[in-house]
Amino acid sequence: MSTQLRLDALRGSGVIAKPHNARTIAALTRNPGCTRRAVMDAAGVDKDKTAAATGHPASIGKLSPLAVARGQGFEARVKSQGGAELLRLLRENLGLPIPQAHYLDLGGDDDSVIGGRYLRSRSALAASADSGPDAGTLFDHPMLRLQIAGVWVYLEPDMVAFRLEDKFYIIEIKSFAIVDGVADPGDVTRAAIQSSVYVLALRNLLADAGHDPNLVADQVILVCPKDFSNQPTAHFVDVRKQLTVLRRQLARMADIDRLLDSLPDGVTFDLAPDAHGLPTRSAADLAHALRSVEARYAPECLSACELALFCRHDAHDAHSTAALGRTVREELGGVDCTSTAVALGTGTLVPTDDLVQAAETLRAAHALRTAILGQLA
Amino acid sequence: MADPLGIEELDQRISEVKTEIRKAVSAQDFAQASRLRTQLRALEAQWHGALELAESSVSGKPGNMQLPVRETVHQILTLLAVPAAPRTIVAVHAAFFAGELAGSQLTYLRRDEERSFRTAPHGRPYYLCSALTYDRLTAARGLIAVSSWPLHRRIVGTLSARVDYLRSAIKLAEHIDRTDRPSPAAQRLLWQVAAGIPNASASFGDARPASVIEAATAELSVHDDDDRVQREQAARRARKQLGDAEQLFGAPTLSAVRKAG
Numbered sequence: 001m002s003t004q005l006r007l008d009a010l011r012g013s014g015v016i017a018k019p020h021n022a023r024t025i026a027a028l029t030r031n032p033g034c035t036r037r038a039v040m041d042a043a044g045v046d047k048d049k050t051a052a053a054t055g056h057p058a059s060i061g062k063l064s065p066l067a068v069a070r071g072q073g074f075e076a077r078v079k080s081q082g083g084a085e086l087l088r089l090l091r092e093n094l095g096l097p098i099p100q101a102h103y104l105d106l107g108g109d110d111d112s113v114i115g116g117r118y119l120r121s122r123s124a125l126a127a128s129a130d131s132g133p134d135a136g137t138l139f140d141h142p143m144l145r146l147q148i149a150g151v152w153v154y155l156e157p158d159m160v161a162f163r164l165e166d167k168f169y170i171i172e173i174k175s176f177a178i179v180d181g182v183a184d185p186g187d188v189t190r191a192a193i194q195s196s197v198y199v200l201a202l203r204n205l206l207a208d209a210g211h212d213p214n215l216v217a218d219q220v221i222l223v224c225p226k227d228f229s230n231q232p233t234a235h236f237v238d239v240r241k242q243l244t245v246l247r248r249q250l251a252r253m254a255d256i257d258r259l260l261d262s263l264p265d266g267v268t269f270d271l272a273p274d275a276h277g278l279p280t281r282s283a284a285d286l287a288h289a290l291r292s293v294e295a296r297y298a299p300e301c302l303s304a305c306e307l308a309l310f311c312r313h314d315a316h317d318a319h320s321t322a323a324l325g326r327t328v329r330e331e332l333g334g335v336d337c338t339s340t341a342v343a344l345g346t347g348t349l350v351p352t353d354d355l356v357q358a359a360e361t362l363r364a365a366h367a368l369r370t371a372i373l374g375q376l377a
Numbered sequence: 378m379a380d381p382l383g384i385e386e387l388d389q390r391i392s393e394v395k396t397e398i399r400k401a402v403s404a405q406d407f408a409q410a411s412r413l414r415t416q417l418r419a420l421e422a423q424w425h426g427a428l429e430l431a432e433s434s435v436s437g438k439p440g441n442m443q444l445p446v447r448e449t450v451h452q453i454l455t456l457l458a459v460p461a462a463p464r465t466i467v468a469v470h471a472a473f474f475a476g477e478l479a480g481s482q483l484t485y486l487r488r489d490e491e492r493s494f495r496t497a498p499h500g501r502p503y504y505l506c507s508a509l510t511y512d513r514l515t516a517a518r519g520l521i522a523v524s525s526w527p528l529h530r531r532i533v534g535t536l537s538a539r540v541d542y543l544r545s546a547i548k549l550a551e552h553i554d555r556t557d558r559p560s561p562a563a564q565r566l567l568w569q570v571a572a573g574i575p576n577a578s579a580s581f582g583d584a585r586p587a588s589v590i591e592a593a594t595a596e597l598s599v600h601d602d603d604d605r606v607q608r609e610q611a612a613r614r615a616r617k618q619l620g621d622a623e624q625l626f627g628a629p630t631l632s633a634v635r636k637a638g
Binding site for chain 1: 538600
């Protein structure tokens with residue numbers, strides 16, 4: 001059976017694959033070891049609906065309308081009037097020469113001509129790469145694409161591709177503040193992961209047009225509000241690490257056959273919806289199908305994956321040490337279950353050779369705990 | 378009591394209800410279609426009411442001789458002398474004009490102008506129309522222009538956004554220079570514009586019209602020639618390829634062509 005047919009079977013009959021966007025692609029890199037997520041994303045399963053059908057609905061990626069409005073307002077301000085604010089920042093911070101003030105809006109209002117818009121973006125950026133720096137400076141809303149599990153996914157990023165000398169940079173405009181040169185590390189990481197998706201896609205575009213993909217810098221320019229004002233400020237962010245993770249995860253999804261081979265025969269996440277789109281499949285049956293694919297729950301999943309609550313429930317039921325966080329999981333390498341950890345710590349279980357180190361840590365922790373509780377008592 | 382719907386919302390609701398009626402008719406659900414028709418009539422009555430209200434609020438306020446939105450926008454565009462986005466128009470209005478102008482009032486302006494032009498071409502002395510992209514000659518997103526300008530001024534090439542920014546900065550500075558006592562809002566606008574031009578303002582929050590004009594003219598001289606070549610070429614092409622209405626409101630996009638076909 002071909003890969004596509006196997007993925008279609010996983011998704012269920014007549015269900016259209018859920019399209020990816022930069023946010024969902026970025027989320028793929030958050031937990032690269034999770035087979036459940038890799039398989040479901042490759043098949044384009046609607047994880048939101050699946051999670052709801054198992055009785056563990058989550059609200060991931062649903063932004064508050066206020067946050068969205070603030071983000072859009074800031075971006076519109078930075079980009080307005082041919083990117084006047086942006087040009088000022090680039091001139092002041094990066095020494096962009098005055099003659100380079102080209103601004104080309106590659107966006108469109110219409111989704112029905114996505115392929116055509118991709119070609120337009122490609123020819124505009126390729127023309128710029130072909131000629132000198134005078135052939136374009138800012139390219140707003142370029143249409144990009146990436147191959148995810150064998151399917152081309154079009155991305156319409158709210159970003160600007162920027163050319164300085166012979167390098168292209170991604171400019172990502174975000175509405176979280178940079179106060180005294182420091183921003184929230186979580187926000188920066190999320191922005192970096194998302195930008196790395198664009199860097200990779202822009203590299204693909206240039207390669208597609210017969211150019212050296214390394215024309216795209218592995219640093220991105222992050223534009224954020226400065227301090228407590230609405231004035232923009234620009235900083236470089238290195239995304240090499242994120243690019244490596246992203247490439248690895250995409251390669252893993254491209255190699256989805258191997259993961260599919262490990263699944264039991266006949267497993268499907270089909271919700272069998274009725275005429276009103278309501279799932280008719282029982283929650284227990286669906287949960288059984290989900291459990292047949294190995295998951296790797298970590299508390300970080302809660303902010304990145306729609307299925308996180310389902311996986312957390314399972315991890316708690318199984319007394320999994322991974323549910324306590326990545327640090328704990330790494331410290332207790334090889335100890336999968338909390339009851340084993342307690343037994344090792346209290347000395348009721350003799351560790352095998354590979355668990356000696358973990359057992360020592362646990363015994364030390366247990367001794368400390370007893371000592372402290374003894375003092376308190 | 379809930380606020381009555383605004384005229385734009387009514388527009389949208391009316392077109393939604395019309396779609397529903399069409400669906401009901403094609404599904405042969407005539408009872409539903411008749412219910413929807415009653416609803417449509419009520420909405421249309423509300424629409425006329427809202428329109429009258431809007432008219433009276435523009436012209437009827439005592440001591441406030443405000444122009445209709447169309448005239449106001451025309452005046453602002455004439456002042457700036459370049460195609461401008463609703464955001465810019467609203468900012469200029471706040472700096473120089475009395476009364477209120479909201480961005481939402483400009484939403485349907487260009488569409489209404491196009492409709493008027495297509496029903497009775499050249500019936501008005503001027504139309505608020507589109508700027509055209511230099512490569513595809515389609516309407517440039519979010520820009521409003523005036524039909525009486527030479528066509529090349531309504532073309533948006535790769536440098537035009539910058540050139541137009543500098544041109545409008547010069548125009549604004551000249552206008553403020555002519556004003557006896559410019560309002561704080563006008564001075565703030567001038568400074569905001571000057572902040573985007575190298576060497577235009579001496580210090581934070583302060584910009585003199587003369588230095589803005591000088592700095593903008595200096596940068597303009599760098600871009601102007603390249604920009605003009607691109608614009609004039611495109612304008613020649615537009616005159617050759619497009620009909621009157623398309624020259625004003627843009628060549629049809631690919632999807633519009635598909636729909637028509």
